[in-house]
Amino acid sequence: MQLQAPERIQKELIDAGETYKQVSYEVLPEYAGDYIFLDESKGAELNKEDALWLSLDAVKNNNVFYLAPDRFWPYDPIAVLAQVEEVTNMLIDKKASEK
Known part of the structure; x- marks a missing residue:
């Protein structure tokens, strides 16, 4: 899909072989990419009016x-495959709607 990871993600996660990293909210701009996939389940809630x-x-x-x-x-293999397909479709649909 020709997507590029932010430099910091490339270095600290992809190149390092890491699959997960917890960061504080204050440094989110250093890690955020062109697209964000947000999970607010299990009681999580983000203030979407926050300046950052x-x-x-x-x-x-x-x-x-x-x-x-x-x-x-x-997080079973069948579910993960379906999730990858769904995320891919989200991105394809978004690109198509921009045209």
Whole structure:
């Protein structure tokens, strides 16, 4: 899909072979990419009026996707394959709607 990871993500996660990193909210701009997939399940809630959140390019460009917990919490091989396909379709649909 020709997507590029932010430099910091490339270095600290992809090149390092890491699959997960917890960062504080204050440094989110250093890690945020052109698209954000947000999971607010299990009681999580994000203040979508917060200045830092609103300053992110993905938010400004309406490139935030909200993940349904019932679809994205299961972690078995069949569910993960379906999740990858769904995320891919989200991105394809977004690109198509921009044309």
